[in-house]
Amino acid sequence: MNTTRKLWWGLILLILLSPLGLILPEVFKSGPAWGEWSLEEIEKMVGFIPEGLKKLADLWSAPLPEYNVGGWEKKGLFRSSLGYILSGFLGVGMVVLVTFLLGKWMRKKDPPAQGS
Amino acid sequence: MHIPDGYLGPQTYGVMYGAMIPLCALASRIVRRTLQQRHVPFMALGAAFAFVIMMFNIPIPGGSTGHAVGGVLIAILIGPWAALIAISIALGIQSFLFGDGGVTAIAANCFNIAFVMPMTGYWAYRLIGGRAPAASRRRWIAAAIGGYIGLNIAAVTTAVMFGLQPLLARGPDGRPLYFPYPLEVAIPVMALQHLLLFGIIEAVITALLVIYFQRTEPSLLEVEGTKT
Numbered sequence: 001m002n003t004t005r006k007l008w009w010g011l012i013l014l015i016l017l018s019p020l021g022l023i024l025p026e027v028f029k030s031g032p033a034w035g036e037w038s039l040e041e042i043e044k045m046v047g048f049i050p051e052g053l054k055k056l057a058d059l060w061s062a063p064l065p066e067y068n069v070g071g072w073e074k075k076g077l078f079r080s081s082l083g084y085i086l087s088g089f090l091g092v093g094m095v096v097l098v099t100f101l102l103g104k105w106m107r108k109k110d111p112p113a114q115g116s
Numbered sequence: 117m118h119i120p121d122g123y124l125g126p127q128t129y130g131v132m133y134g135a136m137i138p139l140c141a142l143a144s145r146i147v148r149r150t151l152q153q154r155h156v157p158f159m160a161l162g163a164a165f166a167f168v169i170m171m172f173n174i175p176i177p178g179g180s181t182g183h184a185v186g187g188v189l190i191a192i193l194i195g196p197w198a199a200l201i202a203i204s205i206a207l208g209i210q211s212f213l214f215g216d217g218g219v220t221a222i223a224a225n226c227f228n229i230a231f232v233m234p235m236t237g238y239w240a241y242r243l244i245g246g247r248a249p250a251a252s253r254r255r256w257i258a259a260a261i262g263g264y265i266g267l268n269i270a271a272v273t274t275a276v277m278f279g280l281q282p283l284l285a286r287g288p289d290g291r292p293l294y295f296p297y298p299l300e301v302a303i304p305v306m307a308l309q310h311l312l313l314f315g316i317i318e319a320v321i322t323a324l325l326v327i328y329f330q331r332t333e334p335s336l337l338e339v340e341g342t343k344t
Contacts, residue, residue: 003333007161014168021172021183030175033182034305035278035295036120042296052285052293056122062215067171087214088171092164094209099163099202103156106148 015088019081121218136223143197162190163202182314188237188266196238203230237266250337263322275306
């Protein structure tokens with residue numbers, strides 16, 4: 001098996017293991033990353049929600065928030081892990097697709113650049 | 117390290133868009149000149165790896181969480197400019213699809229995670245690695261230090277963006293309009309978390325994968341020297 005193929009398999013393995021990133025913080029009772037709090041958490045910490053922050057916070061509602069599907073993040077660790085894995089595959093699929101398209105577009109303009 | 121919407125005021129995220137657009141244009145010019153057919157799968161692998169590794173939230177018991185990025189490893193394998201593009205793609209998908217990092221803050225997040233981290237870490241790696249052979253011990257040690265330095269500098273530039281907010285914008289009542297904590301809080305907290313935990317994990321991951329490539333396909337570690 002060549003290196004590239006092995007690396008893709010490694011990547012798939014990582015996606016399957018990714019729920020560890022969900023379970024370990026649960027086990028150690030850790031909150032969100034520092035500087036990535038929800039509005040409620042900010043209010044609890046500093047006593048108010050900054051005016052401008054409140055206005056911008058909901059500008060974009062992502063289709064799959066928290067790397068999960070259809071609210072599965074609240075339906076127990078098994079369901080949320082499954083949703084996390086699905087999100088991992090979907091995200092990686094999108095990332096790979098965009099990179100290949102961009103790579104293809106960049107390469108097309110390659111020959112004239114080489115000539116100069 | 118993914119700055120959400122609302123944490124930065126328009127002056128800050130606007131300036132970051134102003135900085136990232138020419139940087140991305142420069143990166144695509146450099147990559148276009150050097151990109152070969154066989155590099156595209158590696159760019160895709162790099163972008164995918166960055167995406168997945170950031171899903172592994174690492175807990176500080178009873179505190180917050182963080183994660184590694186793999187940014188310096190990717191820069192070592194495909195060069196820092198291709199890494200900028202690859203990691204930016206991952207950050208864009210994270211933001212639009214999964215709400216990880218704000219859409220107004222995409223440029224700021226790309227600056228910290230896709231530009232500052234791979235660039236500083238990569239040059240630390242080159243500087244420390246010197247002319248040592250690709251399969252040498254010195255190379256993987258250089259990679260570990262590069263990963264550690266890159267993640268920590270990115271954490272600090274993120275903290276500076278946070279901490280500047282109370283200085284830049286306050287409401288009529290004197291309260292901060294955006295991120296509420298000052299530089300004196302943001303920098304030490306972000307720096308300590310990454311110096312003591314997340315940076316070490318980044319260093320270990322970077323070193324282990326460089327060692328893996330040294331054993332399986334050391335030619336991958338040589339490309340960068342001749343290409344940029």
